[in-house]
Amino acid sequence: MSDLIGALHGIVGAERCLSRAEELFVYECDALTLDRATPAAVVFPHSAGEVQEIVRACRAHDSSFVPRGAGTGLSGGATALEGGVVIECSRMNRIREVDAPNRFAVVEPGVVNSDLSKAVARHGLFYAPDPSSQLACTIGGNVAENSGGPHTLKYGTTTNHVRALEVVLPDGELVRLGSATGVPAGYDLVGAFVGSEGTLGVVTAAWVNLEELPDGVETLLAIFPDVVSACRAVGGIIDAGLVPAALEIVDRRTIEAVEASVYAAGLPTDAGAVLIIELDGLRVSLPRQVERVREIAAGEAASGIEVARDDAERQRFWRARKGAFGAMGRLAPDLYVHDAVVPRTVLPEVLTAICEIADRHRIKLSNVFHAGDGNLHPNISFDRRDADERRRVEAAGAEILELCVKVGGVITGEHGIGTEKRDFMPLLFGPDDLDAMRRLRLAFDPEGVCNPGKVLPTPRFCAEANPHARGYDAVPIE
Amino acid sequence: MSGAGSVAALERELGADALERHATLEVDDLEISATLRPTDGEALSRSVAALGRLGLAGIVRGAGRHLAIGNPPERADVFLATDRLGEVDAFEASEGVCHAGSGARIADLRAVVEAEGWELPIDATDDTSLGGALAAAVLGPRSHGFGAPRDAVLGLEVVLGTGERARCGGRVVKNVTGYDLAKLYVGSLGTLAVIEGAWLRLRPRPETTKLLAATARDLDQGCTLAHRASRCATARAVALWGRAEGGYECVVELAGDAAGVAHEAVGLPLEEAPAERLSRVAQVQTAEGSDDLIVRLAALPTRLAGIARGLAEAGAEIAVHPGLCLAYGRFACVDAEEQERALGASEAIARRGEAGLRIERASAESKRGRDVFAASPAEVRLTRALKARFDPQGSLAPGRAAGPT
Numbered sequence: 001m002s003d004l005i006g007a008l009h010g011i012v013g014a015e016r017c018l019s020r021a022e023e024l025f026v027y028e029c030d031a032l033t034l035d036r037a038t039p040a041a042v043v044f045p046h047s048a049g050e051v052q053e054i055v056r057a058c059r060a061h062d063s064s065f066v067p068r069g070a071g072t073g074l075s076g077g078a079t080a081l082e083g084g085v086v087i088e089c090s091r092m093n094r095i096r097e098v099d100a101p102n103r104f105a106v107v108e109p110g111v112v113n114s115d116l117s118k119a120v121a122r123h124g125l126f127y128a129p130d131p132s133s134q135l136a137c138t139i140g141g142n143v144a145e146n147s148g149g150p151h152t153l154k155y156g157t158t159t160n161h162v163r164a165l166e167v168v169l170p171d172g173e174l175v176r177l178g179s180a181t182g183v184p185a186g187y188d189l190v191g192a193f194v195g196s197e198g199t200l201g202v203v204t205a206a207w208v209n210l211e212e213l214p215d216g217v218e219t220l221l222a223i224f225p226d227v228v229s230a231c232r233a234v235g236g237i238i239d240a241g242l243v244p245a246a247l248e249i250v251d252r253r254t255i256e257a258v259e260a261s262v263y264a265a266g267l268p269t270d271a272g273a274v275l276i277i278e279l280d281g282l283r284v285s286l287p288r289q290v291e292r293v294r295e296i297a298a299g300e301a302a303s304g305i306e307v308a309r310d311d312a313e314r315q316r317f318w319r320a321r322k323g324a325f326g327a328m329g330r331l332a333p334d335l336y337v338h339d340a341v342v343p344r345t346v347l348p349e350v351l352t353a354i355c356e357i358a359d360r361h362r363i364k365l366s367n368v369f370h371a372g373d374g375n376l377h378p379n380i381s382f383d384r385r386d387a388d389e390r391r392r393v394e395a396a397g398a399e400i401l402e403l404c405v406k407v408g409g410v411i412t413g414e415h416g417i418g419t420e421k422r423d424f425m426p427l428l429f430g431p432d433d434l435d436a437m438r439r440l441r442l443a444f445d446p447e448g449v450c451n452p453g454k455v456l457p458t459p460r461f462c463a464e465a466n467p468h469a470r471g472y473d474a475v476p477i478e
Numbered sequence: 479m480s481g482a483g484s485v486a487a488l489e490r491e492l493g494a495d496a497l498e499r500h501a502t503l504e505v506d507d508l509e510i511s512a513t514l515r516p517t518d519g520e521a522l523s524r525s526v527a528a529l530g531r532l533g534l535a536g537i538v539r540g541a542g543r544h545l546a547i548g549n550p551p552e553r554a555d556v557f558l559a560t561d562r563l564g565e566v567d568a569f570e571a572s573e574g575v576c577h578a579g580s581g582a583r584i585a586d587l588r589a590v591v592e593a594e595g596w597e598l599p600i601d602a603t604d605d606t607s608l609g610g611a612l613a614a615a616v617l618g619p620r621s622h623g624f625g626a627p628r629d630a631v632l633g634l635e636v637v638l639g640t641g642e643r644a645r646c647g648g649r650v651v652k653n654v655t656g657y658d659l660a661k662l663y664v665g666s667l668g669t670l671a672v673i674e675g676a677w678l679r680l681r682p683r684p685e686t687t688k689l690l691a692a693t694a695r696d697l698d699q700g701c702t703l704a705h706r707a708s709r710c711a712t713a714r715a716v717a718l719w720g721r722a723e724g725g726y727e728c729v730v731e732l733a734g735d736a737a738g739v740a741h742e743a744v745g746l747p748l749e750e751a752p753a754e755r756l757s758r759v760a761q762v763q764t765a766e767g768s769d770d771l772i773v774r775l776a777a778l779p780t781r782l783a784g785i786a787r788g789l790a791e792a793g794a795e796i797a798v799h800p801g802l803c804l805a806y807g808r809f810a811c812v813d814a815e816e817q818e819r820a821l822g823a824s825e826a827i828a829r830r831g832e833a834g835l836r837i838e839r840a841s842a843e844s845k846r847g848r849d850v851f852a853a854s855p856a857e858v859r860l861t862r863a864l865k866a867r868f869d870p871q872g873s874l875a876p877g878r879a880a881g882p883t
Contacts, residue, residue, distance in 0.1 A: 408649060443863040
C-alpha cells in the first residue's frame with residue numbers, strides 16, 4: 001500500500017493526498033451514513049491529466065478507485081467498499097466555457113450545481129436539474145447519479161441535460177463521448193454513462209444544457225388537512241393537462257420540524273400537509289393556470305391557498321421545502337432519506353400504507369416528496385448508535401421498497417442504487433435483466449476496478465432472491 | 479454457413495411457420511429472401527438464439543422505413559420482423575403512460591392516446607413501427623418540442639443478441655434503478671438487442687396548435703428567422719427547407735395554451751399555413767423509396783447557417799432544424815461518381831462547420847470504407863466492446879453499428 005501512496009504523492013503531491021486514519025475518517029461514507037468503509041487514500045486531482053495518472057497508478061498497484069464529488073449522495077455510491085482510492089473531484093471546479101448563444105456550458109465535475117446557475121444568470125439562463133443539495137452537490141456527482149430535484153417534473157433529470165462528457169475510462173484512457181450538439185450519431189454512449197454511479201469511468205468535464213429563464217413564474221402554497229387530500233389535488237392538476245414546473249408535498253411532521261428550525265417559513269403547524277405548486281412559462285399563459293390550480297386545490301379541501309407576491313415570498317415557500325432535510329436534524333442524530341417512485345395515482349394509498357409500516361416498526365417517519373412524478377422520500381429519523389432502532393429502520397426501509405415495487409413502482413427515482421439498494425435490485429429485475437446491465441459495465445470496465453460493489457448484486461444473491469422478478473405488474477394494495 | 483442452406487437449417491430448427499420466404503430484397507447489396515416473423519417475445523427469443531447457434535445473422539425490420547441507416551452489415555441471412563409484436567396492450571390515461579409491442583404502428587398508438595387527451599412525443603411517419611422509430615432514434619420536425627425518442631421511453635423489453643430476454647427501466651416517469659440501458663438500445667439499430675416492447679411517457683395534448691410559414695428572402699434570412707422562432711416557448715417544430723433554385727421556406731408549428739400561442743404567433747413575421755407543409759419538410763430527410771444521397775449534419779445553432787449554405791451550394795435540397803442542432807442535405811445522385819462527389823463535399827462542410835456528419839442513405843459502395851456515423855476512434859472502440867458483450871455471436875447485423883476506423 002505504501003508504494004501506491006508513494007505513487008499518488010508523485011502525481012498530486014503529499015498535500016493533495018490523504019492517507020492517515022484520522023484524515024480518512026470523514027471519507028468513510030457519503031450522506032448515507034448506514035454503510036461505511038475506509039478508503040486506502042483520498043486524492044484531489046486538479047486536472048483530467050492527473051485523474052488519468054491516478055487511475056493508471058491504481059491499476060499498476062492492483063487497487064480499485066472510486067470517483068467522488070461533494071459526498072452528498074444518499075445511496076453510498078462514493079463509499080470505497082474495497083478500500084480503494086477515492087478520487088475527490090471537488091477541486092476540478094472550473095466552468096471552462098459558457099456558450100450563451102448555443103445554450104450550453106462546459107464544466108468540470110467539481111462545479112457546484114447552484115454555482116452554475118448563478119454564473120449564467122447574467123445571460124438570462126439557468127441549469128435546470130436542482131437536487132435539494134444543490135448548494136453543495138457537484139455536477140460530476142449529478143452526472144453519476146442522474147440527479148433530479150423538484151423541477152424534474154417539467155425539465156427532466158440530469159440525463160436530459162448532458163450533451164457530451166469527457167471521461168477517464170477505467171483503463172486510464174481520456175476520451176470524449178458525444179458532441180456539444182447533444183445529438184448521438186451511433187450508440188448513445190453519453191446516455192448510457194449518465195446515472196452509471198461512477199462505475200464506468202471518472203467524469204472530468206461535462207457539456208450541459210442551459211435553459212432560458214422563464215418569462216414568468218407563479219408559486220402557490222396550498223394548505224391541506226392531510227397528505228391524501230394534497231395528493232388528490234396533484235392528480236387533479238395533472239388531469240387538467242397542466243405541466244407545472246414543480247409539485248411538492250411537505251407533511252405535518254416535516255412542517256413542525258421546519259417551523260422549529262432556522263428554515264422556518266411561517267407554515268401553519270396544524271396543517272396536515274402543504275403543497276407547493278410552481279408554474280412557469282409565458283406570462284400571458286399563467287393567470288389562467290393559477291386560477292385552475294386554485295379551483296382544483298379548493299375542490300380537494302384546501303383550507304388556504306397563497307400565491308407568492310414576489311421573489312422573497314417565493315423563496316420563503318421554497319425554504320420550507322429545501323430546508324426540510326436540514327431541519328430533520330432536530331428530530332434525531334441521523335436521517336435516512338429514502339427514495340422510491342410509484343405510479344402517481346396510487347400515492348394516497350401508498351402513503352397510508354407507509355405510515356402503517358412506520359407505526360409497526362416504531363420509527364419516526366416524515367414525508368417530503370416530488371408528488372408530481374410519484375417520487376416519494378419517506379425520511380426516517382433515528383440514532384444509528386441504537387442497534388435495535390437501526391435494525392427497525394432497515395426493516396421498515398425494506399418493507400417500503402417492497403410495497404413500492406408491488407404497486408408497479410421502482411426502488412429509486414433520483415438517489416441511485418449504490419450500496420444501499422444493491423441487494424434490492426432483484427425485487428425489480430430478474431437474473432437476465434441484471435446480466436444485461438453487467439454486460440454494459442464489463443464493456444467499459446472488464447476488470448471491475450472502477451467503484452466495485454455498487455449497483456449490481458452478486459449473482460448468487462439475485463438468483464436466490466427472485467429469479468422471476470417482473471416488477472412492472474402492479475398489484476393492488478391489500 | 480450462408481445463403482439458401484442456412485435458411486433451410488433455420489427452418490428446420492424453428493419450424494416452417496416461423497419463416498416466410500419471399501422475393502429477394504436488398505439491404506446494402508446484401509440479398510435477403512426470408513423473414514422470421516415471431517409472434518411473441520418467447521418466439522423472438524428462440525429466433526435470435528437459433529441465429530446464434532447456426533452462426534447466422536439477421537437484420538431487425540419493423541415497417542422497413544429506416545433500413546438505409548448504418549454501415550453495411552458484414553452479413554445477413556434473414557430479416558427478423560417485429561410486425562406481429564404489434565399490440566398496444568396497456569394505456570393508463572390517468573398516469574399518462576402506455577405500453578406497446580415494437581410492431582405497433584405509430585398511427586395506431588397516436589389514435590389510442592389522443593382519444594384520451596394525450597399525445598405521443600415521437601415524430602415518425604404514421605406507418606413507422608414503434609420499434610423502428612426507437613431503434614433508429616427517429617427525429618422529425620416536431621422533435622423540437624417532443625424531444626428525442628429516448629426521452630419518451632420509460633422502460634423496454636428486449637431480446638439480446640444471445641437470445642436472452644431482458645427488461646430495463648420501468649413504467650413510472652422517474653427512475654434511476656440500475657443502468658439506463660434503454661438509452662443504449664434506442665438508436666442502436668437493432669444491433670445490440672431486438673426491442674420487443676416499450677413503456678412510453680406521453681404528453682398532454684396541447685390546447686391549440688398553429689402552423690405558420692413564410693418564404694425566405696434568401697438562405698441567410700431564412701436561417702435567422704428559423705433561429706429566432708426556435709426560441710419561442712411554444713415552438714413545437716421549426717424548420718427551414720428548400721433548395722437554391724427553388725427558394726426557401728421557414729415553417730413553424732406553435733403548440734400550447736391559446737393565449738401563449740396567440741401571443742407568440744403575433745411576434746413572428748409568418749402567415750398561417752396548412753398543416754401539410756410540415757410533412758413536406760420531413761420528406762427531405764426520408765430515405766425510403768429513393769436512391770438519393772441523404773446526409774445529416776449535427777452542429778451548433780450558430781453554425782447551421784454556414785452548413786446550410788455549404789449544402790445548398792453543393793446542390794442539395796436542405797432541411798434545417800435549429801432547435802435540434804441538425805441540417806439535412808438531400809442530393810439527387812444518379813451514379814456512383816456523383817454520390818462520391820456529394821459525400822466528399824458534405825465531409826468538407828462538416829469539417830469546416832465542426833459538425834458531426836451522419837450518412838442517412840447512400841449506396842453500399844459509397845458507405846464502404848467509411849464509418850457512416852463518423853465516430854471517434856474511442857467511440858468506435860466502445861461501440862465494438864458493447865457489441866461484443868451484447869451480441870457475442872454477431873447475430874444482429876454485425877458491422878452495421880461500427881464501421882472501419
